[in-house]
Amino acid sequence: MxxxxxxxxxxxxxxxxxxxxxxxxxxxxxxxxxxxxxxxxxxxxxxxxxSHSGVVIVPVGRDGFAFVPTYRYPIGEVSLEFPRGGCEADEDPVLAAVRELREETGFDCAPSALRPLGVIHAETGLIESEVRVFAAEVRPAGSAGDPSAAAPEVMESVAEPVWASRTEVTKWLQSGSVTCGVTLAALALALADGSGTGSAPPV
Known part of the structure; x- marks a missing residue:
């Protein structure tokens, strides 16, 4: 603290x-x-x-933030979320973030381009493990460096990333369109950091 x-x-x-x-x-x-x-x-x-610590990645670019529509079995519906997952055995969290981003969105990001935003605990009343949060500068579809096809794990169900400006994200929050606790916490850190302000990512 x-x-x-x-x-x-x-x-x-x-x-x-x-x-x-x-x-x-x-x-x-x-x-x-x-x-x-x-x-x-x-x-x-x-x-x-x-078994291993987790990572969540906030994809940011000139169009704001990229969310991944993800079907979540426990709640039985689609959830708008940032890509996230767990580190593999002895895997550096930065490399895990790069891997999870590519698997769930198709976006490529160099490890050096990731920016650490902080650490969150997804559910302090139950889960002891921490989740590291990173911001990743990526490009939306229609620009150089378009994402390749996502390659999620077998038991994951995701759709193509959806971009939203800070204004649109505010409306989503007001309407209750984003309910994933990990995504909401990561978004709070990204907003505090000034991520997703509409500036174009570096070439």
């Missing part, structure tokens, strides 16, 4: 007494830990730990 945030009152911690693993697959591990509350009462707390 920054100095201003750390100046606020700090609540007492919920202490882990024993980590209890209840499920594991190649993506991560679910725990149902035995914990001790600040009042001294014993209880349980679910905790999901991804």
């Amino acid at each position: 920054d100095d201003e945030a750390s100046a606020h009152a700090v609540p007492p911690p919920i202490r882990r007494q024993r980590a209890v693993e209840v499920f594991r697959n190649r993506f991560g591990t679910l725990f149902n830990d035995e914990v001790l509350s600040p009042s001294g009462r014993q209880g349980r707390y679910l905790r999901w730990q991804w």
Whole structure:
């Protein structure tokens, strides 16, 4: 936390007494830990730990921001999102961001062209793993350096990226068109950074 945030009152911690693993697959591990509350009462707390840290990429260009229409099985509908995913074993987050951007949008971006925006936690009440956020300067379709075809993973369903200006994004937020928490958090960091201001990406 920054100095201003750390100046606020700090609540007492919920202490882990024993980590209890209840499920594991190649993506991560679910725990149902035995914990001790600040009042001294014993209880349980679910905790999901991804196998590897995550990345989310904010594609920006002269047309604003690029969102990927993604069908999300848990909610049973299409969600407007920034490309995101997990790092592979021993993969640098920057290289993971380049890979995920290419897989989900077809956009190519040199690692040196990525700009780190910060770190977010997707769901602090359940998921312990962090997600690193990057901005990537890319070009919309119809310009030099058009994206190639996206190549998502087998269990992913995505459509072509949709560009939106900052004004359009504001309207989307007001209408509730974007509900993905990771995308909303990444967008907040990008707006604070000044990304997607309409300036053309470098040649």
